[in-house]
Amino acid sequence: MAVIQSPDSLTVMDGRRNTSFRRRLAARFDTLRGVLMLLPTLVILGVTVAVPFLLMSAMSLWEQVGFGYGDGWSLGNYAEIAGEPLYTTLLLRSLAMAMAATLMTVVLVYPMAYFLAFHVHRNKLVWLIIITLPFWTSYLLRVFAWRVVLGYEGVINSGLLELGLIDAPLDFLLYSRSAVIITLAHAWAAFALLPIYVSLEKIDKSLLEASADLGEGPVMRFFRVILPLSMPGVIAGTFLMFIPTVGDYVTPALVGGPDAQMIGNLIALQFGTVNNWPMGAALAITMILAITLVGLMFLALSRLLSRWAR
Amino acid sequence: MSERHVMIRLSNISKRFGLFRAIEHADFDIFRGEFFSILGASGSGKTTLLRIMAGFEAASEGTVHIDGAPMDAVPPHQRPVNMVFQNYAIFPHLNVADNIGFGLRKLGLGRAERQRRIDEMLELIALPGYGARRSDQLSGGQRQRVALARALILRPKVLLLDEPLGALDKQLRAQMQTELRALQRTVGITFVLVTHDQEEAMALSDRVAVMDEGRVMQIDTPAGLYERPGSRKVAGFIGSMNFLRGVVLGRDGAMARVQIAGGGAVCRMPADRLNGAHGDLDLAIRPEKIALHARAPGPDALAGVLRDRVFLGERVHYTVALGDGGETVIVSAPNTAEADGVPQTGSTVWLSWPETALMPLSDT
Numbered sequence: 001m002a003v004i005q006s007p008d009s010l011t012v013m014d015g016r017r018n019t020s021f022r023r024r025l026a027a028r029f030d031t032l033r034g035v036l037m038l039l040p041t042l043v044i045l046g047v048t049v050a051v052p053f054l055l056m057s058a059m060s061l062w063e064q065v066g067f068g069y070g071d072g073w074s075l076g077n078y079a080e081i082a083g084e085p086l087y088t089t090l091l092l093r094s095l096a097m098a099m100a101a102t103l104m105t106v107v108l109v110y111p112m113a114y115f116l117a118f119h120v121h122r123n124k125l126v127w128l129i130i131i132t133l134p135f136w137t138s139y140l141l142r143v144f145a146w147r148v149v150l151g152y153e154g155v156i157n158s159g160l161l162e163l164g165l166i167d168a169p170l171d172f173l174l175y176s177r178s179a180v181i182i183t184l185a186h187a188w189a190a191f192a193l194l195p196i197y198v199s200l201e202k203i204d205k206s207l208l209e210a211s212a213d214l215g216e217g218p219v220m221r222f223f224r225v226i227l228p229l230s231m232p233g234v235i236a237g238t239f240l241m242f243i244p245t246v247g248d249y250v251t252p253a254l255v256g257g258p259d260a261q262m263i264g265n266l267i268a269l270q271f272g273t274v275n276n277w278p279m280g281a282a283l284a285i286t287m288i289l290a291i292t293l294v295g296l297m298f299l300a301l302s303r304l305l306s307r308w309a310r
Numbered sequence: 311m312s313e314r315h316v317m318i319r320l321s322n323i324s325k326r327f328g329l330f331r332a333i334e335h336a337d338f339d340i341f342r343g344e345f346f347s348i349l350g351a352s353g354s355g356k357t358t359l360l361r362i363m364a365g366f367e368a369a370s371e372g373t374v375h376i377d378g379a380p381m382d383a384v385p386p387h388q389r390p391v392n393m394v395f396q397n398y399a400i401f402p403h404l405n406v407a408d409n410i411g412f413g414l415r416k417l418g419l420g421r422a423e424r425q426r427r428i429d430e431m432l433e434l435i436a437l438p439g440y441g442a443r444r445s446d447q448l449s450g451g452q453r454q455r456v457a458l459a460r461a462l463i464l465r466p467k468v469l470l471l472d473e474p475l476g477a478l479d480k481q482l483r484a485q486m487q488t489e490l491r492a493l494q495r496t497v498g499i500t501f502v503l504v505t506h507d508q509e510e511a512m513a514l515s516d517r518v519a520v521m522d523e524g525r526v527m528q529i530d531t532p533a534g535l536y537e538r539p540g541s542r543k544v545a546g547f548i549g550s551m552n553f554l555r556g557v558v559l560g561r562d563g564a565m566a567r568v569q570i571a572g573g574g575a576v577c578r579m580p581a582d583r584l585n586g587a588h589g590d591l592d593l594a595i596r597p598e599k600i601a602l603h604a605r606a607p608g609p610d611a612l613a614g615v616l617r618d619r620v621f622l623g624e625r626v627h628y629t630v631a632l633g634d635g636g637e638t639v640i641v642s643a644p645n646t647a648e649a650d651g652v653p654q655t656g657s658t659v660w661l662s663w664p665e666t667a668l669m670p671l672s673d674t
Contacts, residue, residue: 209366210399212386214413214460224412228403306403 060282069278077282087266087283091290094263097177098245099294101184102192102238108185109193110234114226117200128197135190143254146183150174150255175257183255184245191244192237199233200226228306235302239295246291247284263287315342316378317468317500318363323372325358325524332358334524336372340468340502345494347503347511349547350521356504357396359521360470363502364393377467392461393470397477398453400445400460406432407441409456413464431459434493451482458490462497471503475510487513508548512536520544536596542671545594552600552639553671554593558584565665568593574633575612579668592671597642599667602628603660604653611660614639616653621645630659 060077063070081087112131120127134142149155150173157169173179203226211225249264256262263283270280318340325333333355340346350356361367363374365386374381376390392413401409411428419427432438435455440448448456454474461469474490475483491514494501505511511518512532519529520543528540539545542553555571566581568591584591603611617638618629628641641661653659 204397204399206395206397206399207401209364209386210393210395210401210460211412212366213364213391213393214464215387215416216413217385217387220415224415225401 056281056284059278060285062278062281064276064278067275077279078286080279081282081286087286090261090263090266091287093177094246094287095290095294097181097260097262098184098242098248101181101188101245102242104181104185105189105192105241106196106234106238109189109237110196113193113197113200113233116197117203118205131193132190134186139187140250140254142187143183143251146179146186146255147174150179150182174255175260177256177260180252180256180260180262183251184248187251188241188245191240195236195240196230196233199230199236203229231302231306235299238298242295243291247287316340317342317344317376318502319375320359320363321373321375323359323362323369323374325355325362325367326370331524333362333369336526338519338526338529340500342500343498345491345501345503345514345516347505347515347518348521349505349508349511349518351506351547353523354521355524356506356521357472360393360472360502360504363468364391364470365389390467391470392464392466392468393472394454394457394461394474396472396474398457400448400453400456402445404445405441406437406443406445406448406456409445410441410459410463412460427463431463434462434496435459450478451486454478454486458493462493462499466499468500468502471501473505474503475505475507483510490514512548520547522547538669539594540672542592542594545669545671550597550640550642552595552597554595554637554639556591556593558588558591568668570612570632571637575610577610577612577663577668578665579670580666584670587670594669594671595639595663595667597627597640598625600639600641600643600661600663602630602641602643602653603662604657606660607662611662613658613660616655616657616659619653619655628653628659630661 061073061075063074063076116124116127116131147154151157152169152171152174154174156173157166160166161169207225207229208221211221216224246262247264247267249262249268252260252262252265253268267280267283267287270276270283274280316339320336320338323333323336324331336355336359348356348359358367362369363376365381365384381389401412404412407425407428410431411424414424414427428441429438432440435458437452437455437459440452445453445456454477457474471490475486478486487510490501503511503514512535515532517529517531518535520527520535522543528535528544530538535544535548539548539551545551545553556568556577557571559567559569559576561567561581562578564581565578566584567576568579569576570593601607606613612632614630614632616628617631620627620629624645625642626645628643630639630641631637632639639661
């Protein structure tokens with residue numbers, strides 16, 4: 001074979017050198033093209049996220065003095081946040097309520113996504129549209145709708161009264177933490193649903209047949225194959241839902257009572273009536289750090305769990 | 311054959327998808343320890359038949375028995391069969407060892423015993439030390455072996471293989487064929503292989519079922535299919551074949567006299583092969599069974615005109631037109647046969663063959 005090939009070997013070598021050069025050129029061009037395609041996003045992210053974040057960070061180190069700002073930098077705002085129980089209570093409560101809403105949503109939305117991915121074979125798009133239909137209305141409207149449902153003379157109370165199951169309207173339904181959690185869970189459901197659906201949809205159906213073939217019934221198939229393979233979607237959905245809900249202030253303002261206020265409401269106050277922007281900025285930065293911390297803990301936990309489950 | 315242990319019995323299996331008839335009346339047995347292949351083009355129903363055995367599809371009619379037990383109400387995860395999937399279906403979130411050991415959980419083995427069995431399997435598939443590899447670090451051939459090990463570790467009564475070599479390149483495929491055959495002999499498990507590659511089916515199998523449009527056309531040994539194809543479809547599917555028309559003229563003891571259309575010559579063939587057929591007849595003959603002569607070897611030789619000659623190295627292929635440019639016949643001869651001179655295209659040549667070479671075909 002070698003003897004037969006030798007006359008051609010020169011041209012082969014030449015061709016190879018040529019392709020490797022071309023490949024390098026293409027690779028460099030690829031990077032350039034990637035950067036160009038990312039550019040609009042990078043500009044928007046820079047202007048709307050990075051710059052405000054830097055401004056906020058700087059402002060959080062200022063100090064409000066009367067209607068102006070004091071000279072120099074200080075960590076006074078952060079010291080106050082750490083020392084004043086109101087701030088820590090609100091922050092912890094916000095994290096807990098967002099976690100509760102996120103957990104509730106992921107658990108409720110997972111079966112929906114599962115059904116859509118594995119049992120709907122035709123018109124998936126129609127189903128997706130129907131499921132996401134509530135999210136076509138404004139966020140504010142959805143929150144108001146829950147006031148109508150949960151209110152003193154709302155759908156649930158009047159329904160239960162009509163049925164004779166209760167004598168007086170339940171007043172814990174609205175203006176409570178549970179009202180906030182339920183509303184948040186519904187208002188952000190699509191953000192958890194879509195990534196979970198995509199990760200389930202991607203699972204090769206022959207893997208399910210393989211696990212059945214290897215002796216696993218439906219329940220173990222779910223825990224040993226489907227759940228681990230959909231974990232990226234679950235994690236993405238959890239983050240997409242948890243991060244914005246911690247700082248949400250519309251929902252607690254509209255359906256939460258005095259003891260269901262969240263950190264977002266306090267931040268809004270600082271930028272509004274209280275007029276202490278540096279304090280608001282410090283609170284916002286603290287919240288971001290807290291979310292990051294919880295997020296990292298969640299990631300570590302899920303990685304640990306998946307290793308253990310194997 | 312009848313006293314052999316039946317491992318899979320398909321009793322009159324039919325499968326319809328809506329109006330489409332995927333399988334019609336499949337009815338045959340597969341014996342213990344056999345390497346059985348189901349051969350057919352895509353859409354012939356062969357994969358559906360395999361999936362019915364595995365339990366992933368329910369038959370519209372008929373029953374599958376595995377080792378004597380009816381499988382009607384048995385879901386896939388409780389059947390004593392394991393499958394090697396076409397795309398191997400390796401679990402992407404598990405490493406090689408965990409993939410191979412996936413089915414062991416049910417057996418409730420201790421950690422040490424589980425590890426021992428996995429190592430044994432890695433040894434068997436010649437991938438020792440690969441246990442910790444991630445599945446996306448494996449080549450196609452390695453994935454195929456892991457899929458095999460994962461199924462064999464459960465010591466199933468039957469191993470079902472759905473086009474297991476289809477995704478591999480030609481050279482690797484030939485190597486895996488040899489390994490698969492050796493593996494089957496080592497483990498002694500009944501293998502049922504689905505393939506569209508007739509060479510693969512011939513090389514690997516003890517018996518082959520040829521399927522076409524949902525029907526099982528013929529079940530025979532590879533040699534039997536080659537030498538005695540029952541129908542034109544089977545004959546055309548396996549190897550290359552010349553098709554001729556002929557008329558039965560009469561019988562002469564154990565031999566029948568048949569006149570070939572086109573050339574006009576009268577040939578003899580064993581009468582028992584005709585199964586009592588008379589009158590017009592479809593005939594087939596393998597290209598390599600025909601001898602080509604530059605001069606008439608005898609009165610029974612068929613005359614024709616050489617149209618083309620293709621040199622292929624070890625063999626030479628001749629295209630010969632019979633009679634008045636009617637039917638053409640391909641002759642495949644070893645290149646040593648041309649010792650007495652290369653015949654010219656356009657010249658008259660004579661064809662002859664042994665009496666047993668001519669095969670009658672049924673209509674279908």
